[in-house]
Amino acid sequence: MPSFQSYFFEKAIKLSVKRSVKKGVRLKDIKEQRELLDAAASRMGKLPKNSQAVPLQIEGLYAEWLVPRPSLGNKVILYLHGGGYALCSANTHRPLAARIGKSAGIPVLFPEYRLAPEHPFPAAIEDAVNCYRWLLKQGYCGTDIILAGDSAGGGLSLAAALVLRDQNEPLPAGIVCLSPWVDLTSSGESYRKNEELDPYLSFKAVRDAARMYAGEESLDHPLISPVFADLSGLPPIMIQSGTHEILQSDALMLADKAKASGVKVSFQEWDGMWHVWQISGSILPEARQAIREMGQFIKRLLKT
Numbered sequence: 001m002p003s004f005q006s007y008f009f010e011k012a013i014k015l016s017v018k019r020s021v022k023k024g025v026r027l028k029d030i031k032e033q034r035e036l037l038d039a040a041a042s043r044m045g046k047l048p049k050n051s052q053a054v055p056l057q058i059e060g061l062y063a064e065w066l067v068p069r070p071s072l073g074n075k076v077i078l079y080l081h082g083g084g085y086a087l088c089s090a091n092t093h094r095p096l097a098a099r100i101g102k103s104a105g106i107p108v109l110f111p112e113y114r115l116a117p118e119h120p121f122p123a124a125i126e127d128a129v130n131c132y133r134w135l136l137k138q139g140y141c142g143t144d145i146i147l148a149g150d151s152a153g154g155g156l157s158l159a160a161a162l163v164l165r166d167q168n169e170p171l172p173a174g175i176v177c178l179s180p181w182v183d184l185t186s187s188g189e190s191y192r193k194n195e196e197l198d199p200y201l202s203f204k205a206v207r208d209a210a211r212m213y214a215g216e217e218s219l220d221h222p223l224i225s226p227v228f229a230d231l232s233g234l235p236p237i238m239i240q241s242g243t244h245e246i247l248q249s250d251a252l253m254l255a256d257k258a259k260a261s262g263v264k265v266s267f268q269e270w271d272g273m274w275h276v277w278q279i280s281g282s283i284l285p286e287a288r289q290a291i292r293e294m295g296q297f298i299k300r301l302l303k304t
Contacts, residue, residue: 002272003285030086030117037083041092051098053090058134061127063111064090068102075106075144075302076135078172080128080160082151082181082276084209086116093150096279100148100176103295105304109135113156120215121224124152128160132172142170146298150276151247152213154180158226158234158254165233174236174301176294179247179276180254182227184210184219188249197244200275206246227253236264238297240290242273266297 047053047066054065066079077100081093089112101108113127135145147157154177164171191203214224222229227250237258241251248269255267270277273286278294280287 005284030115034087034089037087038089038091041089041094047095047098048102051102053094053098058111058131061111061113061131062090063109063131064094066094066098066101066108066110068098068105068107070105071101072106072304074140075104075146075304076140077101077104077106077108077146077148077176077298078128078132078135078157079108079110080113080147080149080153080156081110082149082153082179083115084181084206085121085124085152085156085213086209093153093279095281096150096276097148099281099291100294100298103291104146104298104302105295106298106302116209116213116215121213121217121221124156124213125159125163125223128156129163132160132164133169136170143173144302145172146174146176146301147172148176148178148294149180150178150278151181152209154178154239155182155184155226158182158229158231158237159223161234162223162226162229162231171233171235174238174298175234176238176297177251177254178240178278178290178294179242179245180239180250181206181247182225182254183250184214184225186210188247188253190248190250191246194244194246194248198246198274199244201246203246227257231258231261231263234258234261234263236266236301238266238268238294240268240270240278240294242270242275242277244272245275247275268293 050069079097081088097108097110111131114123149157220228239251255265258265278287278290
């Protein structure tokens with residue numbers, strides 16, 4: 001049963017969204033949306049205690065090392081943020097990625113991959129794969145690396161792993177997907193069933209983002225919608241999903257498809273939770289527990 005904190009938190013989100021609609025709030029363009037999200041994140045997002053962010057450049061991309069103290073320097077999480085492939089940044093997702101790294105006791109590499117519509121498919125996948133290869137060049141083995149991401153970042157983690165597999169490159173030790181967006185055709189029943197429950201996402205917004213990212217490609221392309229890909233040979237996958245999110249079907253389909261392909265899957269469905277509730281950090285007990293369980297999963301795979 002969801003906690004009282006999550007019940008009131010979800011109500012507050014819905015009220016805030018309704019007020020914005022009632023006031024006729026309309027964002028002019030993607031740039032304005034990004035700026036507003038970054039501004040809100042800068043007021044609210046804080047790194048966990050004893051963690052630091054260290055900027056760097058990877059082949060022209062801005063990235064950050066998120067380093068907890070203490071941590072194991074010979075293991076790493078490559079974290080890919082959500083935002084429909086068009087929004088968000090280190091500012092919006094730095095605290096979430098850092099908390100996962102702290103729970104696992106290892107550093108996180110957080111790149112800001114190129115975004116749509118300026119850079120549609122396959123730009124984000126190219127950037128994710130290049131960052132993974134950069135880690136290999138730094139001396140990490142594939143078995144030292146965890147690919148992780150939320151929403152679009154979860155789908156991107158899977159797509160990157162599929163490219164690495166098909167090119168016979170070292171695979172990561174595992175993949176962690178938070179509320180993964182892996183079916184950009186929106187074929188699952190939760191897109192309709194949960195639209196009134198999901199406090200953040202709408203069917204229209206998801207469809208618009210899918211078309212923006214895919215460009216001229218079909219939405220069921222296996223690297224755009226990994227749920228339609230051959231998933232055989234992938235490393236163990238952890239999936240966390242909430243019963244109040246419109247992407248619930250994506251997570252269920254991914255878990256079933258991966259299991260049928262012989263992939264080890266740890267699937268967790270959280271009652272009453274919404275899209276990427278884990279980003280709420282220390283506010284919600286469900287977020288704290290989800291992050292603890294991610295940390296335990298990562299530690300088992302990396303044998304730390």
